[in-house]
Amino acid sequence: MIKLSKKVEYAIMALQYISENSSKTNTAKEIAEKLSLPYDFLSKLLQTLMKKGLLVSQLGVKGGYMLVKQINEITVEDLMNALDERSRIVECADNDGSCCSRTEICDIRSPIMNLQEQINNIFKNTTIANLKNNI
């Protein structure tokens, strides 16, 4: 059950698309069409990225989205933080021990948090540009 959410997956594609067309504002509609992604869903997601400061938007006709950073400065972790609700590999891997009734007897909390960190590092070190296929 280690998978990227559709939000993150679509966001990667969208950001790459916007990056390729960075001379103009890119509308959600255009991105959705060109990449065959569901418009409403993509639209929401772009709004979220905007709120989180990863995109800027322009309202109204001729509106759309533009990058605020280069895609080699945006990591997969950034997208996961912006778009996904939870990103702990186990519930109990949050900092306070108030996660579950097993805290007392639990042997795995701390080592699993270590595992968590290894995984985080991968996402932290992978930029959206890294995920671009340059055939």
Next chain:
Amino acid sequence: MIKLSKKVEYAIMALQYISENSSKTNTAKEIAEKLSLPYDFLSKLLQTLMKKGLLVSQLGVKGGYMLVKQINEITVEDLMNALDERSRIVECADNDGSCCSRTEICDIRSPIMNLQEQINNIFKNTTIANLKNNI
């Protein structure tokens, strides 16, 4: 959405428990009680591990489960393969290109499969023994 399934999480705990009590067969009931895990669910999961060859079981009274390998020879990847349905980070990261209608225009399939491999490596290199807290 990068998290371990409960199946895998419980399995880690259960295998560690069995390992600590490897002189006898361990019943699902005992393990569930000692670790405060839901019996039915754990029971199913142990049966699966048995079918996949990670445990041996003995039927009937005095029955239960025993390890077939040491826990330092069992990896998190083994558990994920045995217990989780899907473990691709994106649908499209399977080998044939028949995943979705975007294959033609998709720029991220191959690099994401690379990302996938990095993550797999972590799970492949983490044994159940590694996840044991030795305070």
Next chain:
DNA sequence: CTAAATTCGGATAAAAATAATCGTATTTTT
């Protein structure tokens, strides 16, 4: 031989998370 403790197996239900959609409001350009 019977009863009890177990694993086994299938089916199903409940809960949670993800993905998708809808409707309306607001902003901006022409």
Next chain:
DNA sequence: AAAAATACGATTATTTTTATCCGAATTTAG
């Protein structure tokens, strides 16, 4: 004023995960 966008909130649909239930088969012990 009309059109083309984003913004926002609510809701629904779908899928996945988690949990439970029931009855059968197996083994041990008395």
